[in-house]
Amino acid sequence: MKYLYQAGMIVLFTFLGEALAALIPLPIPAAIWGLLLLFLALCLKLIRVEQIRGCSGFLTAMLPVLFVAPTVNLMEQAQALLGSLPAVIAIIAVSTFLTLMVTGRVTQALLDKKKGERDHA
Amino acid sequence: MLDFLASSSFFAIALTLLIWRLANVLQKKTGSMLLHPILVSVAAIILILLASGIPNSAYQQGMKPFSWLMTPATVCLAVPLYEQIRVLKKNLPAILTGVLCGTLASLFCVGGLCLLFGLDRTLSVSLLPKSVTTAIGAPVSEALGGLGAVTVTAIIATGILGNMFCQAACRLFRIHDPIAQGTAIGTSSHVIGTTKANELGAVQGAVSSLSLVIAGVLTAFLMPLMATLF
Known part of the structure; x- marks a missing residue:
């Protein structure tokens, strides 16, 4: 249950980031708003690192593999590059x-x- | 059979994770920096899709629940930042100035070379945000008329270059201070470079995470201005 709670906290901040991105007409994506909000919440001691550490470590460690699928899209846009x-x-x-x-x-x-x-x- | 694989909910993710594992083993066995797991995985998956005739659209559809993790994973970079807050606070002016100069250098260098080589507007706008993380670079490029996949590829290539050569480059340019190293790596090669910065040390990793966030936000604001050059 610990990991479910941690995942819930992370998803909550991601959602808040998404909401800010929709409300504020700046070219800043949801991920960056979420990051700033989570950082602020940690600084203000609204949440403790222990409340998310296991899950957040897993997610940041898997960032590189998340880049694979978007790059595979290149097979459709390669002609723009080739010349x-x-x-x-x-x-x-x-x-x-x-x-x-x-x-x-x-x-x-x-x-x-x-x-x-x-x-x- | 192919129809089943193309419409399967789990085939794309299973294939990607299996190939990712093999690519990591391959790099460990050969010790070659050129065989970066992202490069090898992308090449292998493109070849498999082309050989089997499974359309990329089906593969991307299958990867959706997985790619969905990109946003929360980026949000979690707040944790290493917070854990190094004391180092960051003490050196904030130097870090901020460094990131601003680096971001301007990146945008003007890419923009200037694009004009020099006579690249068209679409390609130039796609290349401009190449030093920032995909979560920022790709949407910003597409909003200004760039090609998302070209931007992502340029971002990955930049990240892998940084990941492979940042240690040698820091030595070459005599960047010895761990804080300066982290700033340089995060600003020039975002999340993928930051993986290497984390290996160099906790300070380098935290400063690199902070720098990639600041560089991303700065780039998001400066991109609309830069795009008017083309």
Whole structure:
């Protein structure tokens, strides 16, 4: 029964996320509203991590396999890609590493600055 | 027989989970990073569908109850976030600035290269949200006239690249701080990269989860503006 209760809590927050997404005319999907609501509820101690941990760990661990079916759809939209395949591959590779570098370097520079200030004080 | 498999309520899910298991065994046995379980599973399922003549629409129909888990699974990323809240709070300005710069870098890099290579609007809009998680990227792309499956494929390819090479890339770009590593991985390669970040450490994993959420929300807001470029 423990897992049923945990699943119920998770489904409840997912539903609340869905409701917010329907009410608020922003391009934010239900999953992100639900995530923010659950995070808020945990921070405000409305629920405890123990009330959902087993089930939530199972769900986050299975995220990768959930990507398989949507990708299989590619077999129907492949012709849109095929003509520009080399360009698309180049764009994906270059932008992924550039994003990683920019994000990492900026964050690290700011953290180092803060550390330096603390050492001086 | 084929009619039965195509209309079965459980065949698609059973097939997917079986192939997923085999793909994981294959990667463990070979130790090859290129044989990522998502890549291998997708290729195997497409081949099976093509060879057997089961239409993709029937497969997707069968997968519906399973794909339905995507939303609650994304919601549950709140748990690792909460468990690292102290690290996050102390370093929030640095993380937020890093994610904002990274998200802008991603959008302008993808947008600029699309213009450079002369890709059409549909394809460009499909590629723009490639660094954020599917739960955000796919609906945003479709709302602006992109192709959902192309977006999902670009998102997966990005995630797998990040998952495979983020450790080497962090070393190459001299990103040593665990917080900076997590921010970089989550912003550039969303949930699939975050799987790797979790292996690197609890701090990397939590910061990566936080970063992918912020990057996703920022991208959802910036996408309509970016799409006007095309």
